[in-house]
Amino acid sequence: EVQLLESGGGLVQPGGSLRLSCAASGFTFSSYAMSWVRQAPGKGLEWVSVISGSGATTYSADSVKGRFTFSRDNSKNTLYLQMNSLRAEDTAVYYCAKAQGSGSVYYGMDVWGQGTTVTVSS
Amino acid sequence: DIQMTQSPSSLSASVGDRVTISCRASQSISSYLNWYQQKPGKAPKVLIYTASSLQSGVPSRFSGSGSGTDFTLTINILQPEDFATYYCQQSYTAPLTFGPGTIVDI
DSSP states (O other), X not given: OOEEEEEOXXXXXXXXXXXXXXXXXXXXXXXXXXXXXXXXXXXXXXXXEEEOSSSSOEEEXXXXXXXXXXXXXXXXXXXXXXXXXXXXXXXXXXXXXXXXXXXXXXXXXXXXXXXXXXXEOO | OOOEEEEXXXXXXOTTOOEEEEEEESSXXXXXXXXXXXXXXXXXXXXXXXXXXXXXXXXXXXXXXXXXXXXXXXXXXXXXXXXXXXXXXXXXXXXXXXXXXXXXXX
């Protein structure tokens, strides 16, 4: 079964750091780009980042540039999101999602994790 | 960055209705437009990809159309399980922006 399982969420103070993980199973992880998408409480979906299958290429939303770092370990089938200098507005459920097309993001995201909650508050 | 808008922001419908949701991109995105359904407390689920391709396992009452900047999601014969929020998302170029969502409620 194709599955994504996020972990690492929690409560952190403003200015703090947190690392999220997304463990993948049931597919050839290295063949697919992976994204992070977040959703603030009561708000819509916000795309955060995408990383290529090899990990060599990443793109991110302006709202997180310079603060968030995206990586993957294909030997461990795991995606990472390192979040630094966290702000209250980063409070959200963070989802990892798999690109549907091998080597391409054009065909949407077909597998999503259950989400992990990040709360930034003092 | 490409901005995505959706209309309406919410709509009320009844079981058996035909529902249409519009999505507009701020510039041409060819057919790289995807539709997602999200229910409260759940992860989104892809319904339609590349504007008109029905995702495997998704009921055929869902359909998508459009290209360039204007797109439509249609739900024929609305079912009780279709009451949810629907998002469009462009996958033409990063940032892969979502629309603000359309709430379909009773």
